[in-house]
Amino acid sequence: MDPGFPLRCGRDDGICCSQAELRKRMTTGLLIVQILNGLQFGILLFLVAAGLTLVFGVMDFINLAHGVQYMLGAYLAVTFVALTGSFVLGLVLALAAALVFGLALEFLVFRHLYERDHLDQVLATFGLILLLNQGVKMVWGAAPLSVPLPAFLTGNVALMDGILYPTYRFALIGSGLAVGALLWFIVEKTRTGMLLRAGASNAPMVSALGVDIRKLFMIVFAFGTMLAGFAGAMAAPILSVEPGMGDTVLILAFVVIVIGGIGSIRGAFVAALIVGLVDTLGRSFMNDLLRLFMSAPSARATGAALSSMLIYLLMAVVLFVRPEGLLPARGRT
Amino acid sequence: MTSAATTAEVTSVAPPRERAKVVLPAILFLLLALAPLAVTIGMPAGWLALLTRALIFAIAALSLDLILGVGGLVSFGHAAFLGIGAYVTGIMITEGKSEALVILPVILGVCALFGAITGAVCLRTRGVAFIMITLAFGQMVYFLAQALSTYGGDDGLTLYEKSSILGFNPFANRTSFYYSVLIALAGAYLLVRGLVASRFGRVLRAARENPVRVSVTGFDVTRVRLIAYVISGMLAGLSGFFLANHTEFVSPAFMSWQRSGELIFMAVLGGVGSLHGAIIGAIAYLIAEDALSHLTEHWRVIFGPMIILLSLIHI
Numbered sequence: 242m243d244p245g246f247p248l249r250c251g252r253d254d255g256i257c258c259s260q261a262e263l264r265k266r267m268t269t270g271l272l273i274v275q276i277l278n279g280l281q282f283g284i285l286l287f288l289v290a291a292g293l294t295l296v297f298g299v300m301d302f303i304n305l306a307h308g309v310q311y312m313l314g315a316y317l318a319v320t321f322v323a324l325t326g327s328f329v330l331g332l333v334l335a336l337a338a339a340l341v342f343g344l345a346l347e348f349l350v351f352r353h354l355y356e357r358d359h360l361d362q363v364l365a366t367f368g369l370i371l372l373l374n375q376g377v378k379m380v381w382g383a384a385p386l387s388v389p390l391p392a393f394l395t396g397n398v399a400l401m402d403g404i405l406y407p408t409y410r411f412a413l414i415g416s417g418l419a420v421g422a423l424l425w426f427i428v429e430k431t432r433t434g435m436l437l438r439a440g441a442s443n444a445p446m447v448s449a450l451g452v453d454i455r456k457l458f459m460i461v462f463a464f465g466t467m468l469a470g471f472a473g474a475m476a477a478p479i480l481s482v483e484p485g486m487g488d489t490v491l492i493l494a495f496v497v498i499v500i501g502g503i504g505s506i507r508g509a510f511v512a513a514l515i516v517g518l519v520d521t522l523g524r525s526f527m528n529d530l531l532r533l534f535m536s537a538p539s540a541r542a543t544g545a546a547l548s549s550m551l552i553y554l555l556m557a558v559v560l561f562v563r564p565e566g567l568l569p570a571r572g573r574t
Numbered sequence: 575m576t577s578a579a580t581t582a583e584v585t586s587v588a589p590p591r592e593r594a595k596v597v598l599p600a601i602l603f604l605l606l607a608l609a610p611l612a613v614t615i616g617m618p619a620g621w622l623a624l625l626t627r628a629l630i631f632a633i634a635a636l637s638l639d640l641i642l643g644v645g646g647l648v649s650f651g652h653a654a655f656l657g658i659g660a661y662v663t664g665i666m667i668t669e670g671k672s673e674a675l676v677i678l679p680v681i682l683g684v685c686a687l688f689g690a691i692t693g694a695v696c697l698r699t700r701g702v703a704f705i706m707i708t709l710a711f712g713q714m715v716y717f718l719a720q721a722l723s724t725y726g727g728d729d730g731l732t733l734y735e736k737s738s739i740l741g742f743n744p745f746a747n748r749t750s751f752y753y754s755v756l757i758a759l760a761g762a763y764l765l766v767r768g769l770v771a772s773r774f775g776r777v778l779r780a781a782r783e784n785p786v787r788v789s790v791t792g793f794d795v796t797r798v799r800l801i802a803y804v805i806s807g808m809l810a811g812l813s814g815f816f817l818a819n820h821t822e823f824v825s826p827a828f829m830s831w832q833r834s835g836e837l838i839f840m841a842v843l844g845g846v847g848s849l850h851g852a853i854i855g856a857i858a859y860l861i862a863e864d865a866l867s868h869l870t871e872h873w874r875v876i877f878g879p880m881i882i883l884l885s886l887i888h889i
Contacts, residue, residue, distance in 0.1 A: 297702050301701070301702065303702045303705055303706075305835075350882060350886070353886055354885075354886070357885075359648050359701060359702060359705060360642070360648050360838070360842065360846070361885045361886075363648060363650065363705060363835075363838065364835075364838065364839060364842060364881055364884075364885040365881070365882045365885040365886060367835040367838070367839070367881060368877075368878045368879065368880070368881030368882035368885065369878060369882060370835075370878070371832075371874045371877055371878035371881065372874065372875060372877075372878025372879055372882070373878070374874070375872055375874035375875045375878065376875060378872070379872055379875065488831070492709060492710060492713050492831065495706040495707075495709060495710055496706075496710050498706065499699075499703055499706050499707055499710070503702065503703060542721075542723060542724065545721040545723065546718055546721040546722070549717035549718065549720065549721050550714050550717060550718055553710050553711060553713065553714035553717075554714075556707070556710055557692075557695045557711075560695050560698055560699065560707065561695055561698070564698040564699055
């Protein structure tokens with residue numbers, strides 16, 4: 242039989258394509274969807290990592306509780322969206338509440354830790370995670386919650402024939418990019434941003450030049466809290482909202498920061514997209530890739546193990562080649 | 575003659591700090607050796623199991639104290655070594671090799687290899703980045719264990735047999751298990767103490783204070799730190815061996831990043847860098863955890879603020 246014999250491919254218009262071509266179209270479609278998923282994941286990671294990298298860079302403060310801010314953003318979104326019945330209003334209220342909570346934490350705990358060594362910071366913020374993860378469980382319960390998709394963003398966008406992608410995820414990518422652009426504008430073009438960059442390069446010098454470094458710290462901190470809360474609230478409709486959801490994101494944000502270079506927003510952006518894409522594509526295509534040169538069961542086992550380790554291996558390679566990260570903050574040694 | 579007398583006097587009256595370094599650990603180990611007697615005079619039998627568990631974690635906390643307290647390197651991925659030790663034990667017992675003298679060399683080898691590779695990468699950075707990278711590597715092993723579907727994956731692996739040593743089964747009996755762990759702990763303590771007192775330990779301590787000065791003096795700081803990191807990981811692997819035998823179950827949760835955080839807390843609680851402090855810290859932590867979790871299922875709500883307060887008032 243002729244191997245190129247046209248087969249029916251299920252399309253009603255009677256246009257037929259070869260089996261190989263059909264498979265190719267499906268793979269292309271899947272690839273596009275997965276790339277978009279990777280971008281969307283990367284954008285979420287960027288929102289969390291941006292605030293964290295500034296806190297590290299400017300204050301040399303390791304805040305493990307940053308992931309908890311992300312989780313709180315999501316939980317507050319659950320409550321306020323349910324309360325107001327409007328996604329946008331709920332989002333705004335959740336952001337405001339996340340900010341107030343973050344500032345309260347700054348006042349009560351973090352403020353007393355800036356001068357301490359990293360060990361104290363790690364322990365205190367670790368205690369905070371234990372407290373808040375459990376606290377969330379007591380207030381909202383241990384069962385996963387969700388936020389309904391906003392009505393104006395339900396539905397799908399057709400990418401090519403037969404391949405749909407949810408509108409909300411596009412909105413998420415778009416709003417993340419918008420926040421990224423806003424951040425770029427603030428950091429590169431405003432006076433506060435200038436002080437931030439200077440602080441990330443050499444905080445004691447900025448302080449010596451007469452800038453109120455405490456106030457700067459507070460602005461940085463408030464900013465980071467808002468971004469993490471925003472990421473959590475935006476993720477709430479597509480991920481399940483549960484205690485401990487911030488921990489995974491926190492560790493991935495660490496990987497992003499280390500790859501991008503501590504204190505560098507540009508680095509965080511590039512690294513977040515790389516990590517998002519590598520992780521998502523690795524998880525979806527590693528099996529098929531390994532199938533090319535090993536049997537199906539061993540490919541499945543190896544693929545599962547390898548794809549979950551992929552970003553950490555990537556981080557190790559980047560660190561080995563460039564210990565200061567891909568795009569380190571300028572003037573930082 | 576007078577000078578000789580003065581010397582004798584000086585050596586006999588050691589400074590209080592030095593004396594504490596000998597007396598406190600001696601009392602500690604004496605109490606631990608006598609602890610099983612408490613069961614015979616009426617303490618509940620579960621108490622000895624708790625104490626055994628505490629001593630197992632004491633080995634891990636002690637090993638962490640070598641790099642964290644003595645070396646000044648805040649490693650947030652130490653539970654990975656504990657987990658590797660537990661998983662190697664679990665996998666080898668499942669595969670029918672329960673002889674401890676076969677399992678232990680494999681654990682030490684795997685932990686040394688993992689420590690050497692990750693340590694070489696981690697030690698290229700300092701400060702905050704070091705904390706984050708050790709955490710990330712710990713997480714990597716965690717996800718690897720989750721993906722091990724042949725050996726239980728996310729659900730963990732139940733052990734239907736304990737390890738034996740040359741035909742003896744010291745882990746079958748509660749008291750002999752306790753003493754096995756205590757002997758291992760004492761051995762680990764003497765090893766780490768010997769290391770700290772040696773020239774190697776002095777370089778490690780000096781590098782914590784001022785790495786630049788030490789490297790200018792001609793020592794390879796990274797190499798010394800890497801060796802300490804590897805030894806510390808191997809000892810933590812040893813505690814993983816006991817932990818798997820004690821719980822008769824291993825799961826990815828053994829090496830979750832919270833576990834790494836708990837190990838840091840144990841090492842800090844008893845006084846960081848003092849070695850016997852890590853043992854006291856581990857025992858105190860496990861007893862407090864046990865007591866609080868009997869009190870309420872939300873014990874972390876009490877425990878979290880306790881950790882925050884203790885680090886705020888700078889223990």
